[in-house]
Amino acid sequence: MHVRARSVGLLCLLLAACAEPPAPAPVPVEPVHPKARPADLVPPPPSAASVALSGYYAGVQKSLLAQGLLRTDGGGPDTPWDDRILADNFLRIAFRDEYRRGAEGFTAGETPTTMRRWQKPVRVGLIFGPSVPAADRALERARIGSYLARLQTLTGHSIALADHEVNFNIFIVNEDERRAMGPVIAQAAPNLSPAEVAAVQNLPKETYCLVYATTDRTGAYSSAFALIREEHPTLLSLACLHEEISQGLGLQNDSPQARPSIFNDDEEFALLTDMDQQMLGMLYDPRLSPGMTEEQARPIVQVLAAERIGGGA
Template sequence: MKAGFLALGLAVLSACAPVGQAQRLDASGVATAPIAAFRPGTPRPLPASRPNAEMVRDFLELGFAMESGRTIERFSRFDGPVRVVTRGPAPVQALADLDRLIARLRSEAGIDIARDAQSAEGENTITVEFMQRRQMQAVVPSAACFVVPNVSTWSEFVANRRSPTIDWTQVVTRTRAAVFVPTDTTPQEIRDCLHEEIGQALGPLNDLFRLTDSVFNDDNFQTTLTGFDMLLLRVWYAPELQPGMTRDQVTARLPTLFNRLNPAGRQHAGRNAGITPRAWQQAIEQALASSGGVAERRAGAARALSLARAQNWTDTRLALSLMLSARLAPRDDGEAALSALLTSAEIYRNTPGGEVHAAHIDMHLAVQALASGQSDMVLDLTARAMPIAERSENAAFLASLGFIRAEALGFQGRTAEAERLRLDSLPAARYGFGSDDAARARLDEIARIGSAAQRLAQL
């Protein structure tokens, strides 16, 4: 999990959030007086906004299949109150983020879940074990974080990693699950891991690229559990469903459940996305893979776009294919890449949950506008994207937008506003990028784009 692609023309922005004291940076990036740490306000997740009939199909696809494509024969969940315990050296901010998540699960999903201060282990327990990434990846090299059933500790997982004991397809009533999270990463990435892996420990085990409004989607644009996710979990733990039910039994109950719990979704049947070929998913995974070289990733994006067009898709699968193709396009294909980005943004903007994806495209376009000295366009694009970044609690995204906007303000001679915005964006940058040095690197990267544009304007 957790890769994402928030490139300021280059890098990826997928992180998580801390709470410590941040430091001010002056215009040159030099630390000065302390500044308040990044603290998101009251959660305001984007609500579930698709027709219930469509979400029923999503529930079934998420609940009765693994990411690998293996079928899950029986519906599974915890039966009774769930307790969360932690092991290992947990960062202070991670515990605060965990408690915030648990509070949301109680209030938004209606799940009887709480954190036990003591590391007692027993039935109906989710254990979150914090550990060094190198220890984790020595056993599971590709994992950023993950969840396993029927174990409570890392040593127990290692001892059983080739055993059917930890096969999710064999689990009916969930009694124990362990979430493994690295501590040597950004606070935002730790938080994102907590949201996705605890969400999977409680509910769906699949990820679908077409779900723009969910964290159960490996494109990683959504960084915290969304309104759709909380509605799905509320349905998952409704008394009408029981562990061990077949797909047909669950299917029979879902329309009534969704209509009761989400009356706003009693609309038309919605669209039926149909089957997504495995070949397209593999091509997208290749395009997103951070381990692949540019040529390999570009080939994956081209193949995904070709397959999307062959399927005559007009939905977010086409939008994602277009976006990746544009992001990975060679420099001399700039005009075609821009056209692909604009088409992708239009699809996302007209798709429930697509606001976040469209905002990321706005950021990319803002960088291009900044590089060409179009400061008014930068201000328009960032003004549209920043409320979405704030509402989705993506600190790295929010900070980057603030830094970009500050450069545009500076370009217009609004120096005091620009400096104030840089300072105001720093707490989110530290939370999202992990340190003052990383925040400074992002600030400097964007400042270089703005400075180059100003030099060009003076020629």
Template sequence: MLRIALLICGVFACSVYANYPQNRTWLDPEFVERAFVDVALKREYNSGNWQLVKWNQPIKIWVNHQVAGQELHDLLTNAHLTHLSQLTGVPITRVSTRSQANVIWIFTRESQWRKEVEKELGKAALNNMHGAICKAGYRLDPRSGAITSAAIIIPVDQARNHGKLLACIVEEITQVMGIPNDAESAFPSIFNDDTPEDLLSPLDVVLLQLLYEPELTVGMRAKQARPIVRKILRRYQKQGVLDKAVATANSGELYQLVGN
């Protein structure tokens, strides 16, 4: 295990959570509520009164390796997918062909990045690439508003040059679960650009658990969601979910690979 962790961090310059002496924000229900509204019900490139989105069906992922390093990329990807499924209750599996998938995940190179983004996410996605290191997006059912498909494109050489390959693997698939926005109000979190760590924080696991509570349904807006979020967070306090958030974050397979 130590050899794998050293290999991963040596190659990707990863930064992970070892302990949480400060910023125990996930213990404050008001803080969590505000962070949830900001990351789940707002959008990075557009203002407006957005609706809650998430998956209402199993996720099936096809990974296209266009560059070397498949074994290591698969190791990291599979570990994180296992944890996401555990946190959300959504079945997530890898499939062997593109036609079976509702998520297309491409490991490519910088020279092919724009081409793959346009192909998988549409030409409009090219307008929001300035400053981005990797890219993801999803499509919604026009009737229900649920997520029906998604694509993730990671230019491996570009991500590695920035020391962000692990962060891209973690953040992009997590965001297409239905948490599309980065926000200063969420900290420590992979949805905050000022957070240096690359793995899910305790706040992140609470946000993911919240999103996939059945009381929060696709199509809700902030005004509808807020009182339900408060109710769920009161329950989380009584059940010890918030107190256990550090242990939950650290229980993920990816953390076991690189976080110890």
């Protein structure tokens, strides 16, 4: 889903409410541009809360798979779509926010918004908590780098991992580390209020992952950060990475009408679908621009969808 007011957005996956575990003792999180971590450094033991979350998310993934959800096939004969469906879903996802920001924080309520995307190159930095072993860090860098290369091909926009001049940070941390990283969150998203920073620190377990993005006055993104839980099993982690990075590029909403798509809270698809790939390409087409309204973009979007699909799925 997507939450935004003024220049800040929040996108995340949610299910339902739960009681919060007690806050653990502070655990240091590496800075936004960390130095290489020695390969032989043993990660600290996780807290009971983190261990419990690992079991919880393993159960969530198992349950979703048993229901035929978290699909990785990109869509098939059971999910037909054409250029009209593509255009309609693009307008729903790129020109609406699922949440609105008010005095009490973010509340549910889909609202129209202007189109947002990056104009400058996207430079992605990975920030790991001490809980992530060196071997897992190397694996994450490889798979995230591969996904970013795919997104660059789909959008035609420069997107890559970087160690310098980073404007899109991805934090991979466990429960203990996230609860201790208030100053790091405030640094990565200075437009968040103290209460909103605290909300990120105190996420309920049903919030799988999130991404905040900041825009400039033109509607172009200037910075973003995503948060991925270290406790996730492999497929759930990949699902978070696929959705949060893509939403952080400008496909900002979720809709129950979007199918086949990861931009839908029903968890049917874990990874980017064929239709999602087309929407990413449309988002960065030069005939569209940040700040456009849905009304301004609609006739262009219909042309783009017809060009890509030719009237058939």
